[in-house]
Amino acid sequence: MLFSFLRSRRRRAIAERPFPSAWHDILRRSVKPWQWLDAAEAETCRRWLAVFLAEKRFEGCGGLAITDEVRLCIAGQAAIVTLGLGDEWFDSLKSLLVYPGDYLVPRTTPLAGGVELEWKEARVGETWSGGSMALSWPGVLDGGRLRDGPRSVVIHEFAHLVDALDGDIDGVPPLPVRDVAGWRERMSAARERFERALDEGRSTAFDDYAAESDVEFFAVASECFFQDPHRLARHDAELYALLQTAWRQDPKHRVPPRPSRDR
Ligand SMILES: [Zn+2]
The missing domain is CATH 1.10.472.150 (Glucose-regulated metallo-peptidase M90, N-terminal domain)
Structure with missing residues (x-):
């Protein structure tokens, strides 16, 4: 104290x-x-x-x-x-x-025959x-x-730190909402939409490293949320809103739109 x-x-x-x-x-x-x-x-x-x-x-x-x-x-x-x-x-x-x-x-990496x-x-x-x-x-x-582009290693690593604040690194940071299960479910749906776009060869807001896990999805999507918020909102307004809840701010209101590479 x-x-x-x-x-x-x-x-x-x-x-x-x-x-x-x-x-x-x-x-x-x-x-x-x-x-x-x-x-x-x-x-x-x-x-x-x-x-x-x-x-x-x-x-x-x-x-x-x-x-x-x-x-x-x-x-x-x-x-x-x-x-x-x-x-x-x-x-x-x-x-x-x-x-x-x-x-x-x-x-x-272990190989056959006990060799590494x-x-x-x-x-x-x-x-x-x-x-x-x-x-x-x-x-x-x-x-x-x-x-x-939308990458930043500093934002990526700080997203992992924020994710870990509640004791678990699971892609769910401490949230100011009561319905944490609902947030997690909507986040999983956003990851599914992202992976479907990758499978179908469509353009995505951020790179495919995000598909590694829920943890990496939160970190890579957060990079885009801050670095190119308009691009993220254009690709997935729902994911943008989820990250707005998690980070408790709205970078779209201050960061000017960048020339679009994919419209
Ligand atoms: Zn990472």
Whole structure:
């Protein structure tokens, strides 16, 4: 009780410190959606971001130097997606490991005759249960500068963190609605519509990695919800509304429509 009182007092003090003007420049340059926040949203994001940067450890891996641009490009994207979630700083997340490119994870696959095939899989991001998140810096920057269509590895990994807030990573984040079963059912129906579109070779709002599981469907659809909300709403207005409930915000109202690639 005392600890949480002291912690909120400390967070308030950090949030009230002057925000460096150099940080504004970096955010404008490397987190494009920052320009569409209204004054009240920008203020909420600035306060959130200051606390996040003060509390989390950033580690450069594979020779990558952690600069303000690296920290702000990650924290700036995260601040926008958590805008509707109030004072949620993800206490379970302790450190962010940032790599100079895709990083390789050793994998094994059992083969016939008791032999194992050893190989390495390239990844752009991952969240580990011990409190670490790994991110590839080019992936982070592409997402921040909207250079990767509706993709953003930061939004993807934060969607997994939000999903895990209720204790289960199951594609269902904590919801402000009573009818959680109903939300889950409508989400499954959206996944079925998405998979049917893939099977029939129709264009989809986001890529087929979403078909891996309910967990990945929530994360990949959430990337599109923030990065190109009009595209998502055009493809599946029902899914857009479900994500609006989950994230407690409506990015369609601030993000301008992008030139359509599929109409
Ligand atoms: Zn994922």
